[in-house]
Amino acid sequence: MNKPESISGGSSTRKSILYNGKTLAQNRADMYNTSKETGHYDGLKELKLKKSDPITFEKIFSKLRAGVVNARETAKKIAASPIVEQEGELCFTLYNTAGDCVCTSTGIIIHVGTMGMCIKYMIENNWEEDPTVNPGDMFTNNDCQIGNVHPCDIATIVPIFHEGKLVAWVGGVTHVIDTGAAGPGSMSNGQVQRFGDGVQITCRKTGINDKPMRDWQHEVQRNVRTPKYWILDERTRIAGDHMIRDIVEEVISDVGVETFLQFTSEIIEDGRRGLVKRINDILIPGKYNTVAFVDVPYMHEDVSVPSPFAKVDTIMHAPCTITVKPEATWRLDFEGCSRWGWHTYNANPTAFTSGIWVMMTQTVVPTERINDGSLFASEFRLPKGTWTNPNDRRTAHADAWHFLVSSWSSLWRAVSRGYFSRGYLEEVNAGNSNPCNWMQGGGFNQEEEIHAVNSFETAACGTGACAMKDGLNHAAAIWNPEGDMGDCEIWELAEPLLYMGRAIKSNTGGYGKYRGGMGFETLRMVHNSADWCMFFMGNGYMNSDWGLHGGYPSATGYRFEAHNTGLHKRIAEGKSLPMGHDWNPDEPDYENHLEPGAEVKRDSQCITTEAIFENGDLYLNYLRGGPGFGDPLDRTIENIEKDLNDVVLLEEYAVKIYGAKFTKNKEGYYTVDADATRARQKEMRKERHSRGTPVKEWMKGERQKILDKKASKQVQQMYASSFELSQPFLDKFRAFWTLPSDWLVTEKELGVPAFGAKHHMDLSQMPDVKTVVLVEE
Amino acid sequence: MSTTYTKKQVAELVDGVLDWETVRRMLFMPKDPDRFAMYIDVLQERQTWDDKIILPLGPHLYIVEDKNGDIVNKCDCGFVFGPYTENWKLNALIYVRDSVEKFNEVYPKLMSPDAEWQVYREYYCPIEECGVMHDVEAPTPWYPVIHDFEPDIAEFYKWVGLEAPKGIAA
Numbered sequence: 001m002n003k004p005e006s007i008s009g010g011s012s013t014r015k016s017i018l019y020n021g022k023t024l025a026q027n028r029a030d031m032y033n034t035s036k037e038t039g040h041y042d043g044l045k046e047l048k049l050k051k052s053d054p055i056t057f058e059k060i061f062s063k064l065r066a067g068v069v070n071a072r073e074t075a076k077k078i079a080a081s082p083i084v085e086q087e088g089e090l091c092f093t094l095y096n097t098a099g100d101c102v103c104t105s106t107g108i109i110i111h112v113g114t115m116g117m118c119i120k121y122m123i124e125n126n127w128e129e130d131p132t133v134n135p136g137d138m139f140t141n142n143d144c145q146i147g148n149v150h151p152c153d154i155a156t157i158v159p160i161f162h163e164g165k166l167v168a169w170v171g172g173v174t175h176v177i178d179t180g181a182a183g184p185g186s187m188s189n190g191q192v193q194r195f196g197d198g199v200q201i202t203c204r205k206t207g208i209n210d211k212p213m214r215d216w217q218h219e220v221q222r223n224v225r226t227p228k229y230w231i232l233d234e235r236t237r238i239a240g241d242h243m244i245r246d247i248v249e250e251v252i253s254d255v256g257v258e259t260f261l262q263f264t265s266e267i268i269e270d271g272r273r274g275l276v277k278r279i280n281d282i283l284i285p286g287k288y289n290t291v292a293f294v295d296v297p298y299m300h301e302d303v304s305v306p307s308p309f310a311k312v313d314t315i316m317h318a319p320c321t322i323t324v325k326p327e328a329t330w331r332l333d334f335e336g337c338s339r340w341g342w343h344t345y346n347a348n349p350t351a352f353t354s355g356i357w358v359m360m361t362q363t364v365v366p367t368e369r370i371n372d373g374s375l376f377a378s379e380f381r382l383p384k385g386t387w388t389n390p391n392d393r394r395t396a397h398a399d400a401w402h403f404l405v406s407s408w409s410s411l412w413r414a415v416s417r418g419y420f421s422r423g424y425l426e427e428v429n430a431g432n433s434n435p436c437n438w439m440q441g442g443g444f445n446q447e448e449e450i451h452a453v454n455s456f457e458t459a460a461c462g463t464g465a466c467a468m469k470d471g472l473n474h475a476a477a478i479w480n481p482e483g484d485m486g487d488c489e490i491w492e493l494a495e496p497l498l499y500m501g502r503a504i505k506s507n508t509g510g511y512g513k514y515r516g517g518m519g520f521e522t523l524r525m526v527h528n529s530a531d532w533c534m535f536f537m538g539n540g541y542m543n544s545d546w547g548l549h550g551g552y553p554s555a556t557g558y559r560f561e562a563h564n565t566g567l568h569k570r571i572a573e574g575k576s577l578p579m580g581h582d583w584n585p586d587e588p589d590y591e592n593h594l595e596p597g598a599e600v601k602r603d604s605q606c607i608t609t610e611a612i613f614e615n616g617d618l619y620l621n622y623l624r625g626g627p628g629f630g631d632p633l634d635r636t637i638e639n640i641e642k643d644l645n646d647v648v649l650l651e652e653y654a655v656k657i658y659g660a661k662f663t664k665n666k667e668g669y670y671t672v673d674a675d676a677t678r679a680r681q682k683e684m685r686k687e688r689h690s691r692g693t694p695v696k697e698w699m700k701g702e703r704q705k706i707l708d709k710k711a712s713k714q715v716q717q718m719y720a721s722s723f724e725l726s727q728p729f730l731d732k733f734r735a736f737w738t739l740p741s742d743w744l745v746t747e748k749e750l751g752v753p754a755f756g757a758k759h760h761m762d763l764s765q766m767p768d769v770k771t772v773v774l775v776e777e
Numbered sequence: 778m779s780t781t782y783t784k785k786q787v788a789e790l791v792d793g794v795l796d797w798e799t800v801r802r803m804l805f806m807p808k809d810p811d812r813f814a815m816y817i818d819v820l821q822e823r824q825t826w827d828d829k830i831i832l833p834l835g836p837h838l839y840i841v842e843d844k845n846g847d848i849v850n851k852c853d854c855g856f857v858f859g860p861y862t863e864n865w866k867l868n869a870l871i872y873v874r875d876s877v878e879k880f881n882e883v884y885p886k887l888m889s890p891d892a893e894w895q896v897y898r899e900y901y902c903p904i905e906e907c908g909v910m911h912d913v914e915a916p917t918p919w920y921p922v923i924h925d926f927e928p929d930i931a932e933f934y935k936w937v938g939l940e941a942p943k944g945i946a947a
Contacts, residue, residue, distance in 0.1 A: 280936060281807070281810075284933045285932040285933055288925070289924055289925060293895065293915075295894055295895075315917060317917075326929070326935075417834075417925060417926045418926075420835070421834060422812070422816075423787065423812045423813050426800050426803045427804070467836075469793060507884060511883075541890060541891040541894040541895070542890050543890055546914065546915045547915075549835040549838075550913060551913065552897075552913055553897070553913065555884050555885075556888055556889060558887035584885050585886075585887040586885040586886050604891055630836050631837070631909050631911075632910075653883075656883070684908075685907065685908030688870070688908040689901065692871060692901045693870060694903070695868065698873070699922075702918075705919065712918075715893070715918055718917060732921065736922070737919075
């Protein structure tokens with residue numbers, strides 16, 4: 001086991017840029033090692049400043065926190081990209097001299113860790129000496145091998161100096177609309193390796209004297225499809241960083257540099273204590289066992305990949321055991337995860353652990369005082385070679401979220417079991433939706449410019465049900481707590497795609513005593529484009545959320561696209577058009593409003609690569625719902641009736657799921673007969689009894705299927721991949737099913753290519769590279 | 778604003794009828810440490826059996842101390858799912874949705890999983906008149922039945938200042 005161990009500080013011949021006279025690496029090593037040894041950040045068993053002068057302590061925090069939030073709100077107005085300006089896909093964070101987060105703004109706060117890792121990488125690889133770190137410098141990073149989530153998250157890091165000494169770092173990140181990957185859009189999926197994943201910048205010095213360098217700008221603008229957005233996004237980041245630098249200078253002027261430096265350590269220890277307190281207040285010690293899956297259906301003809309070894313159907317497997325310890329710290333162990341793959345859904349440990357804080361700030365630690373202290377109260381185990389911690393430097397990451405959000409849904413469900421048992425029902429969330437589809441594409445837009453799109457309507461999916469109320473409809477995404485679907489009119493300005501409708505999507509929230517929040521759907525018609533392509537990205541053959549305590553998972557996704565529609569002719573002739581709802585995909589209606597000869601694709605293939613879309617073609621962007629809570633037969637009659645009248649529940653499923661008996665009047669208003677419905681529900685309980693099998697009996701049959709190896713190839717490949725990486729998972733599997741000690745399924749016997757399984761090369765094997773490891777591997 | 782709530786408010790929370798203003802306060806104020814004891818009281822009063830609730834596991838499922846001092850998993854209806862240290866699911870009924878037809882009872886065909894990739898496993902109470910669905914799993918075929926939660930009750934009772942029952946392994 002490769003545990004994060006003590007780190008050495010290295011050496012430098014240059015004069016120290018720190019007040020304490022140390023090199024950056026020695027400074028970080030001392031802080032890190034002392035934290036590990038003492039269990040307190042930087043060895044701070046006492047918070048002297050907070051204790052002796054709590055008013056000053058809180059004033060500093062308030063000023064810095066307000067500063068980073070204000071910088072975000074102000075700077076985002078510079079951006080032209082609706083992803084940043086409308087959706088708020090940006091974040092600013094202040095770090096201490098060791099690259100540990102002091103405080104962060106709202107927004108995509110996953111980057112608390114990713115930008116911190118970038119700073120740590122510069123520290124550990126002696127950027128101090130070459131290319132040097134000076135006042136007025138800027139560094140740019142989007143390298144996923146260092147810690148970034150995916151290449152489209154571009155970070156600009158600025159060191160903050162006082163009297164010529166480094167006192168802090170500030171980082172700003174925006175999600176850019178295109179990175180020049182093999183396919184257009186920020187999270188494209190045709191590429192299968194880093195080398196097609198878009199422009200990659202490794203902590204590069206890109207500015208001096210507060211100005212971006214000309215060679216950098218000339219180079220990078222031509223490496224992406226959307227230079228206009230790129231330039232304004234960079235100015236957004238620089239402006240925000242500099243606003244925060246000004247605030248830090250003001251604080252130092254107010255309290256003195258010594259107090260400021262003391263604060264930047266104490267606040268992190270305070271954050272560590274905050275998480276411990278919150279775990280103690282809200283959770284229950286013990287083990288929470290959970291798991292998540294999501295589909296990678298690459299065998300389909302509409303998925304084009306450059307490498308034959310990538311043309312396989314696979315399944316992401318993410319088992320997790322969360323152990324809440326008696327001392328109210330916790331350990332998250334992902335033993336058994338499947339291997340990384342030849343697709344763009346791989347993550348790295350920092351994306352994984354930092355991303356978990358995006359989720360946890362919405363549940364366990366909903367506080368503005370989130371910083372790296374939480375990390376010091378947590379242990380993560382991400383086995384090397386899995387998709388959470390690839391052991392090969394070729395991996396692609398453009399849509400790491402496909403796996404990340406899927407795996408985190410199970411974590412939210414797990415902690416919610418603790419909340420429920422403890423009586424904090426208001427905190428329960430059955431899980432998160434899989435926030436997709438990602439509607440992407442590119443070509444020439446309505447301005448006759450080379451363009452790329454990635455619709456962030458997915459920032460407003462349905463949330464999971466609570467234990468005392470339904471989930472929220474079209475409200476949020478796990479990766480951005482401030483979800484917003486954006487205005488149609490703004491999207492139409494940014495994309496050559498007209499809205500033919502935008503509506504709540506019926507039956508998308510998982511059923512239950514409390515149902516999951518509904519997703520929504522928008523039907524887009526390609527308009528005024530040229531040489532235009534689009535593709536789909538989401539889950540279709542599988543759910544990644546499950547429902548909790550008897551609630552159902554939400555609906556899976558599906559794909560609808562239509563070509564050669566004749567819509568322009570129909571518009572000219574005043575004929576009916578496909579508008580708004582795709583009510584029930586099993587009884588399609590859009591097709592009734594297309595000209596004969598239209599080519600329609602309706603299926604579960606929710607991952608595709610670039611397909612040609614002509615003007616007048618249709619694309620359904622279906623955004624998912626959230627999972628349900630509790631037995632659906634416990635849902636109140638009033639709520640069933642409301643679902644019918646709100647048109648979020650198809651009649652057929654009101655009958656099948658809730659046993660509803662109802663009438664519908666001439667105005668279309670439903671009335672549910674309570675007595676008749678309850679009588680039907682009694683019968684349904686008996687029907688459950690009739691169709692159910694004792695679990696131990698069922699296990700005998702399932703065991704035989706395993707012995708006979710009866711399962712689809714993708715299911716067996718998933719197990720084979722996890723078995724190869726994890727003897728403990730294999731042992732548990734054999735023990736549960738009482739299988740022979742030599743029972744095994746391997747990728748070799750399945751006949752699927754397994755490039756990367758035996759032969760791989762990690763970033764740490766590159767010359768002159770010192771990787772930063774913060775998790776057990 | 779108070780972070781202490783009345784038993785009536787906790788009962789209304791359990792019933793899903795608590796006013797939103799109070800729910801909001803519960804969400805953004807520090808947690809009320811006496812919630813657990815009050816919650817157990819509310820749930821205990823609603824049971825038809827006398828066993829003492831030690832920890833709720835779901836809306837209809839509890840870890841209880843029975844009259845012999847044994848700690849077991851128990852349904853609202855009185856069915857006992859075995860010792861609390863074991864996975865209650867192993868003593869439940871299961872129904873697996875593993876075909877287009879079975880999935881279509883729950884979702885339109887295009888909005889449900891493909892059984893070649895994933896199945897739904899519904900766990901019911903085995904008592905015919907009860908038949909409550911305690912959980913739905915959505916794994917791949919072959920997946921071991923998941924033991925969702927193994928609470929450390931002895932330690933938890935220390936956290937909330939209560940005495941753990943004798944049958945709990947320390």
